[in-house]
Amino acid sequence: MSRRGEFGFIDFIRSNFPDPEGTTGIGDDCAVMPSGEGELLFSTDLLMEGVHFLRNESSPEDVGWKAAAVNLSDIAAMGGTPVATFLSIALPKDALGEWADRFIEGYTEISRQFDVPLLGGDTTSSLRDIAVNVGVLGRCPSGGRLMRNGAKVGETIYVTGPLGDSAGGLKAILMGIERTDDVTRLICRHKRPIPRIEAGRILMESGKAGAMMDISDGIGSDLRHIMKASGVGAVIDLERLPLSPELVSVCKEQGWDIYEMATSGGEDFELMFTAPAGLENELDIAVYPIGKIVPGNELSWRFSNEPMDRDFDGYKHF
Amino acid sequence: MSRRGEFGFIDFIRSNFPDPEGTTGIGDDCAVMPSGEGELLFSTDLLMEGVHFLRNESSPEDVGWKAAAVNLSDIAAMGGTPVATFLSIALPKDALGEWADRFIEGYTEISRQFDVPLLGGDTTSSLRDIAVNVGVLGRCPSGGRLMRNGAKVGETIYVTGPLGDSAGGLKAILMGIERTDDVTRLICRHKRPIPRIEAGRILMESGKAGAMMDISDGIGSDLRHIMKASGVGAVIDLERLPLSPELVSVCKEQGWDIYEMATSGGEDFELMFTAPAGLENELDIAVYPIGKIVPGNELSWRFSNEPMDRDFDGYKHF
Numbered sequence: 186m187s188r189r190g191e192f193g194f195i196d197f198i199r200s201n202f203p204d205p206e207g208t209t210g211i212g213d214d215c216a217v218m219p220s221g222e223g224e225l226l227f228s229t230d231l232l233m234e235g236v237h238f239l240r241n242e243s244s245p246e247d248v249g250w251k252a253a254a255v256n257l258s259d260i261a262a263m264g265g266t267p268v269a270t271f272l273s274i275a276l277p278k279d280a281l282g283e284w285a286d287r288f289i290e291g292y293t294e295i296s297r298q299f300d301v302p303l304l305g306g307d308t309t310s311s312l313r314d315i316a317v318n319v320g321v322l323g324r325c326p327s328g329g330r331l332m333r334n335g336a337k338v339g340e341t342i343y344v345t346g347p348l349g350d351s352a353g354g355l356k357a358i359l360m361g362i363e364r365t366d367d368v369t370r371l372i373c374r375h376k377r378p379i380p381r382i383e384a385g386r387i388l389m390e391s392g393k394a395g396a397m398m399d400i401s402d403g404i405g406s407d408l409r410h411i412m413k414a415s416g417v418g419a420v421i422d423l424e425r426l427p428l429s430p431e432l433v434s435v436c437k438e439q440g441w442d443i444y445e446m447a448t449s450g451g452e453d454f455e456l457m458f459t460a461p462a463g464l465e466n467e468l469d470i471a472v473y474p475i476g477k478i479v480p481g482n483e484l485s486w487r488f489s490n491e492p493m494d495r496d497f498d499g500y501k502h503f
Numbered sequence: 504m505s506r507r508g509e510f511g512f513i514d515f516i517r518s519n520f521p522d523p524e525g526t527t528g529i530g531d532d533c534a535v536m537p538s539g540e541g542e543l544l545f546s547t548d549l550l551m552e553g554v555h556f557l558r559n560e561s562s563p564e565d566v567g568w569k570a571a572a573v574n575l576s577d578i579a580a581m582g583g584t585p586v587a588t589f590l591s592i593a594l595p596k597d598a599l600g601e602w603a604d605r606f607i608e609g610y611t612e613i614s615r616q617f618d619v620p621l622l623g624g625d626t627t628s629s630l631r632d633i634a635v636n637v638g639v640l641g642r643c644p645s646g647g648r649l650m651r652n653g654a655k656v657g658e659t660i661y662v663t664g665p666l667g668d669s670a671g672g673l674k675a676i677l678m679g680i681e682r683t684d685d686v687t688r689l690i691c692r693h694k695r696p697i698p699r700i701e702a703g704r705i706l707m708e709s710g711k712a713g714a715m716m717d718i719s720d721g722i723g724s725d726l727r728h729i730m731k732a733s734g735v736g737a738v739i740d741l742e743r744l745p746l747s748p749e750l751v752s753v754c755k756e757q758g759w760d761i762y763e764m765a766t767s768g769g770e771d772f773e774l775m776f777t778a779p780a781g782l783e784n785e786l787d788i789a790v791y792p793i794g795k796i797v798p799g800n801e802l803s804w805r806f807s808n809e810p811m812d813r814d815f816d817g818y819k820h821f
Binding site for chain 1: 527530531532533534535536537538539540541543544545546547548549550551552553554555577578581583587589592593622623624625627628629630632634636638640641642643648650651652716717732
């Protein structure tokens with residue numbers, strides 16, 4: 186791969202993302218889009234080399250996938266539909282060319298899978314570390330979006346899929362353990378998270394959910410955001426947390442604390458929401474009840490209905 | 504200043520930016536805004552420490568101001584009105600606390616001056632360099648926005664203000680020359696650029712402008728974008744470039760090439776646009792004719808109607 190300079194790189198991105206009808210994407214001072222109906226949603230995430238990914242551990246394609254995935258997940262967390270993403274990328278000299286092109290391949294792959302155009306961004310240089318910022322614009326019918334402040338006492342707390350797989354995959358990478366099929370699957374869940382856009386939209390349309398968010402820092406941290414925003418407490422029944430067979434078997438083999446992983450490991454990007462009990466029998470998608478919203482402001486943990494003496498508090502950024 | 508951790512920093516930002524009526528800003532998975540009328544505009548810029556600013560040369564307040572200014576300028580460049588900004592910031596340990604808080608002060612100052620709310624973003628850590636990404640959402644009446652591809656042969660090329668001041672200020676900083684009043688004014692133009700939002704809107708509403716963009720890399724580079732997008736050539740008359748008295752006097756004193764600065768130095772953030780000749784007599788704002796759109800695809804330079812044998816080609820990012 187040759188160094189084609191800034192404009193060559195932009196042309197490459199542009200060739201992967203033709204403008205949808207009625208919009209103007211890359212190439213002018215701003216992207217231009219129709220306003221459309223309902224409400225607008227916007228979210229953004231900044232990923233730094235050395236903090237969010239390591240160049241010798243993550244393939245550029247995986248970094249590209251994940252940079253888009255975490256943002257699409259925020260739109261899913263409101264029950265919204267993504268309209269477009271915007272990508273800013275700062276590249277040190279040694280990441281120009283191959284690294285940058287392969288990053289765009291991964292970014293393009295997930296964007297096509299979820300049919301979301303890239304409509305703009307910024308490319309620039311960096312002295313040392315790669316920096317990637319993704320912004321995503323979404324839409325939701327007026328009043329439909331599911332916020333963190335809608336949880337009500339008595340509601341059941343649900344998640345849309347297994348917890349802890351991503352944390353297990355990350356730990357497997359960091360500890361360099363043997364890559365059995367199970368371990369490989371966990372690593373894939375860590376590197377290629379799936380934003381639950383369809384699940385989010387179904388929950389929004391059901392009209393049943395109170396509060397919703399995506400699980401990025403582990404339920405031990407994320408649930409506290411719903412509690413604080415809604416002014417409620419919560420009880421989680423650990424034995425009800427959905428766990429993948431892969432995680433169960435790897436944790437057994439390695440002697441890892443599976444509940445620590447399922448509650449405090451981040452980046453599962455499943456959705457967590459509150460709704461009346463019994464919703465698991467009413468939807469076309471799988472949802473798993475894991476606890477209950479209660480009065481107060483405490484988060485407590487039970488196992489087989491017995492209170493536990495320990496806390497799980499999720500991942501902190503700094 | 505103490506280190507208050509991620510959520511304390513977010514609370515500080517939040518206290519500076521109360522949510523406008525009908526919107527939900529910082530604190531949920533996404534910001535929520537009404538769709539509104541017309542078309543949406545979006546632009547984003549990523550600033551890296553060591554490339555776009557130096558911590559020992561720029562005050563944090565100036566970096567905060569400029570990070571917002573360059574993005575608001577992109578909305579101005581379309582003739583749009585800014586609706587909201589979104590700020591992502593990655594901070595190494597030694598920039599937490601004072602640097603970060605002072606950055607927010609500068610960002611808040613310009614946001615209040617132009618009445619633009621900050622509705623979301625991301626805060627995270629960085630190993631070494633500070634990274635700042637700003638995204639801005641704007642609006643424009645349907646079909647009103649001024650793109651780069653609207654220039655027509657025969658139109659006059661205009662700019663909205665003096666060129667080269669920012670480049671002069673930067674050079675003064677880099678060379679460490681004595682800070683006379685004139686030099687200080689140039690440095691201020693470099694550190695605190697003013698997005699020409701009002702001028703952009705007036706030009707959009709006039710219905711007279713063909714193409715428009717903001718001058719971020721110098722007209723020698725930026726004009727080529729208009730030419731390429733519009734399929735036209737251009738001639739610039741160097742003696743017509745508006746030059747500030749400060750730049751003229753500092754260039755004379757220091758022996759700097761003023762035309763190099765006015766054409767190839769970046770970051771003036773004035774607007775450049777094309778329109779029928781004579782528009783300078785029809786508007787309530789000052790606009791300066793500097794050249795003409797011609798057939799072909801060449802950019803040529805004249806001085807007192809004499810063709811010049813040299814080219815000015817603007818600033819390149821990598």
